[in-house]
Amino acid sequence: MKHYLSVKDIDSLPDWVSEARKLKSNPRAFEYLGKGKTICLLFFNNSLRTRLSTQKAALNLGMEVMVMNFGSEGWQLEFEDGVVMNQGKSEHIKEATKVVSQFCDIVAIRAFASLTNKEKDEAEVVLNGFTKFASIPVVNMESSVAHPLQALADAITLDEQNTKAKPKVVLSWAPHPKALPHAVANSFVEMMQLQDVDFVITHPEGYELNPQITKDMVIEYNQKKACKNADFIYVKNWSSYSDYGKVLSQDSDWMMTSEKLGNAKFMHCLPVRRNVVVEDAVLDGEQSLVIEQANNRTFAAQVVLKKILES
Amino acid sequence: MKHYLSVKDIDSLPDWVSEARKLKSNPRAFEYLGKGKTICLLFFNNSLRTRLSTQKAALNLGMEVMVMNFGSEGWQLEFEDGVVMNQGKSEHIKEATKVVSQFCDIVAIRAFASLTNKEKDEAEVVLNGFTKFASIPVVNMESSVAHPLQALADAITLDEQNTKAKPKVVLSWAPHPKALPHAVANSFVEMMQLQDVDFVITHPEGYELNPQITKDMVIEYNQKKACKNADFIYVKNWSSYSDYGKVLSQDSDWMMTSEKLGNAKFMHCLPVRRNVVVEDAVLDGEQSLVIEQANNRTFAAQVVLKKILES
Amino acid sequence: MKHYLSVKDIDSLPDWVSEARKLKSNPRAFEYLGKGKTICLLFFNNSLRTRLSTQKAALNLGMEVMVMNFGSEGWQLEFEDGVVMNQGKSEHIKEATKVVSQFCDIVAIRAFASLTNKEKDEAEVVLNGFTKFASIPVVNMESSVAHPLQALADAITLDEQNTKAKPKVVLSWAPHPKALPHAVANSFVEMMQLQDVDFVITHPEGYELNPQITKDMVIEYNQKKACKNADFIYVKNWSSYSDYGKVLSQDSDWMMTSEKLGNAKFMHCLPVRRNVVVEDAVLDGEQSLVIEQANNRTFAAQVVLKKILES
Structure with missing residues (x-):
């Protein structure tokens, strides 16, 4: 290489x-x-x-x-x-x-x-x-x-934590006060394309990632529906790609909560804004993998x- | 530990x-x-x-x-x-x-x-x-x-330099143009509480350190009296603790001089403002331990x- | 040493x-x-x-x-x-x-x-x-x-590249939008004084380096004449020494070109401003030694x- x-x-x-x-x-x-x-x-x-x-x-x-x-x-x-x-x-x-x-x-x-x-x-x-x-x-x-170093660490973490033949993995957009890049989301999407997973991307309309990267992957605009029965939910903010670099929504309904998480494991690349991107209860709970992701x-x-x- | x-x-x-x-x-x-x-x-x-x-x-x-x-x-x-x-x-x-x-x-x-x-x-x-x-x-x-790393280095320096069973050690406030923290003074005071020394703190009124740290240690507002017959004089500026973070005095009479130092060894944690905190003659003289403190x-x-x- | x-x-x-x-x-x-x-x-x-x-x-x-x-x-x-x-x-x-x-x-x-x-x-x-x-x-x-670390690297590079008993080495001033120090030029001049070279310095009038450094070395105000038949041309901007630190000229005629370079090797300490100090063709050409100078x-x-x- x-x-x-x-x-x-x-x-x-x-x-x-x-x-x-x-x-x-x-x-x-x-x-x-x-x-x-x-x-x-x-x-x-x-x-x-x-x-x-x-x-x-x-x-x-x-x-x-x-x-x-x-x-x-x-x-x-x-x-x-x-x-x-x-x-x-x-x-x-x-x-x-x-x-x-x-x-x-x-x-x-x-x-x-x-x-x-x-x-x-x-x-x-x-x-x-x-x-x-x-x-x-x-x-x-x-x-x-x-x-791609983050995405590889995420793949290691998934491998360590996964117990199913074909787990359901969700990539969920979350609100953030600042415009953030697409790099982490892009590489995570590409990584999921290398895996045998049931993968769903969820975000508000207007937050579609580069379609040359997401290709024919499933996009579901209803976050709750997307998260249902998930095994892993990867949460990340990004700014609009089509309206490039713009913050189109700060809708706090998209924050990840214990309720939406259900029995899934929570993933995030860090740094993360508490109670904006994800509520304290998720980060401080047993289902959070964020520190192990960092370790990996x-x-x-x-x-x-x-x-x-x-x- | x-x-x-x-x-x-x-x-x-x-x-x-x-x-x-x-x-x-x-x-x-x-x-x-x-x-x-x-x-x-x-x-x-x-x-x-x-x-x-x-x-x-x-x-x-x-x-x-x-x-x-x-x-x-x-x-x-x-x-x-x-x-x-x-x-x-x-x-x-x-x-x-x-x-x-x-x-x-x-x-x-x-x-x-x-x-x-x-x-x-x-x-x-x-x-x-x-x-x-x-x-x-x-x-x-x-x-x-x-x-506490500074205070430990100071204790090592004192141990190397001391020749008496119970030396007289003075902690003297000195003037400074900026408001400085209490950290060095606090830790030095705590360190002196672990030692068999005759310890005196001297500073203008209003510059009392946190009484929970100084406890019942001797405070003498007359610097010359405090320094008399000292073996070691540790000089340091700090801002007011009671009127928190304020510079109450820049009285240059409190600058350490060869005259006040007498036969004592001079100590300071560095960096030090020459001719404000201490006069050149002291720093450049044989009784200064500041470089050895840094070494320690x-x-x-x-x-x-x-x-x-x-x- | x-x-x-x-x-x-x-x-x-x-x-x-x-x-x-x-x-x-x-x-x-x-x-x-x-x-x-x-x-x-x-x-x-x-x-x-x-x-x-x-x-x-x-x-x-x-x-x-x-x-x-x-x-x-x-x-x-x-x-x-x-x-x-x-x-x-x-x-x-x-x-x-x-x-x-x-x-x-x-x-x-x-x-x-x-x-x-x-x-x-x-x-x-x-x-x-x-x-x-x-x-x-x-x-x-x-x-x-x-x-002097740069000048020593330059001497190593010259030694590696030189094929003549007494090569012709030119130090040529070049234009630059900002006022730059004399350090590199000074040390290169001093280094040339230690070598058996035919050395010429060329720059516009008013850009004379410190005469205590250049001593009796040849100064030629006509750059083309200076560069003729050179084996090595070292290009560098510096600000005026007599009118200290001033930019007296930004005359782009002094930029080094392939034409002026002839068959000489091109040297510069880097960083270099392309198409201001030297044209792309020289830097990207076979006669440029700048990367090897950096390596040395x-x-x-x-x-x-x-x-x-x-x-």
Whole structure:
């Protein structure tokens, strides 16, 4: 494997999940693998789970880690080709990527969607810039349209928790005061397409995700109906895709509650706004998997890095 | 030992000081102890000594260190219970602490007093939030009301420098242009309560520390009288406790001078404002212990981490 | 060797370059040398190449690395002697340097020129403050007037690429929208004084570098004439030295082009503004050495750290 940019880079999900679970039971088993190798974690946006779990995964594999807040500690990057750089940008993505490639063996990037320009966001200028010009493997730590490390951690969590041949999994939109990207929802949808699950997406009308991602998956606008008899309910806010980046609804009726949850397990990528996205009783209850999802971020990252190191 | 939150968590000061001094003479002797273990240093405020000395202490014990400026690199935290999180705060302390606990074995926190709300400061929402919800040991790298790593370094320094059965130790307030917290003074006072010393606190009227901390210790409002025949004078500014967070005096007569110091050794936690808190002649003179105090920060942190790793 | 502050600290350039090239072919050969040793990288300004390459160099030598953005993460420093510190500065350089010396074995500093006060910039208050008061070796990661790690990487690159007994090397000024420091140009000039090269400096009138640095080196105001038959052309913008820190010209005729480059190799320290300093065709062409210069930053830093560790 060269890069880990999206869920599509997983060649065999069962193998990856199985390997991640083995790593979880013995995190330092492959400490020799990364000896003398360095990973750069480059953040263009804030991070808690991704920052710490990816560091931890790399350390578990014996790697050296260099963390950098690219925006505040480095130089403003230019992404356009052929531009006269006489404005605020000091360095072109071409040089930045090739330079970083001299100092490490793997580079991991976080660069969120702007939510102001759909075309630019979908072009994934930062991630694709690194993939195009860097001479080393690139790992996506959440880009404009995908968060495949999160989706892999979610798949590990589902595998650990599921007891049925074909569980019912619901992805439910929830309200949020700010406009949020689609990356987590997109990658979760793509991950469900790799699984033998009864999958339903529920959200208010106008919140349809990119149809090229959701394809022919079931969309049910009635949240209660969608959640009925669910085994797992993954809750997440996202802004409108068609009316790009807009908050069309803050309808608190869409908040996840114990009542709607029923006997399902509750999932969320975190950070989560309590009593806006989900009520306290769910998060503090026995059916919440959110902390285990966070825990599995380490082993999702670790299986990705291990596969890169081995190839 | 589970946590190191205050001086009260020291079970035997003589043992700890003796162990710290042994570590100082052979810092890498217990490098095996932290192998494969990770410490997260989470900063909600700036730091120089604490940042570098705690890292160094962890490295001396063979640990891996992940440093994070929580405020600027992570998410704004909510601390209130049951709140509807529809304002600026993205993540609740409950999730943040439990998540961090997945990625490391020890977490160390710096979160200063606001000095605007006494009740909130004394509730120690950040430190106590971590202690309550994290599943791993918590180390206080200066909280609203305590700085026990500094106080332990001070105790080590006193032990190294003292030649008397019962030395006279003075804690003297000094002027400062900004309102400063009480944490260092509080922990030093608590530390003196564990020692066989002749202890005097001196400050202008109105600058009394929390009486629940100072208890029946001697307070002398005449600085010159207080300092007479002292063996050690610890100088520190703090803002008013009763008129909470206010600067009531900037009287330069309270600056420490060679004359007032007499034959005593001079102590301060640093950073220090020259010729405001203390005159150049004292800091640049032979009786100043400030650099050795800073040096001992490493071994204070190291004995704390060692005890946590061993338990 | 105690410090590495300028090109003048290189005792034998051929030996250093040869050693750097050996390190490049086997970067981990001296991993034992830095075991248990710590380097602090203190940044008062942004950095990409220097931050990552110096970390990497230290890791290659088995050192532990502590990186700190001094300005945003630490305390504002006072540099004046005898001042009453009742304004914005919290800590004096005297204490800061002595304290840092307690926690690491080598300290590396980046502190750019202000370009507003020539006298202050030339006094190198940050770098010289550390050199004067720190008890440990100091490495210059670009100061007001020098960038000797860059110049050493440039010397390694020249050595690798040169095929002539006495190559012609040109240092050409280029336009830039912002006022930039003289550090890179100064150190490159000093480096050329250590080499058997036919060296020409070219820039518009009014852009003369400090004559105490350029001494009797050839200055040619006609860029095309200067570049004729060059083997290496090093392009760099700097602001005026005589009219200190001013941008006197943004004449785009001074941009480096393929035509002016001829058969020469193109060098630049990066970051570089495309189509302002140099046209795309040069940077994207076969004659550009900029990525290899960046790569050699690691081995420049590594030979410096190795020499310090060995002494």
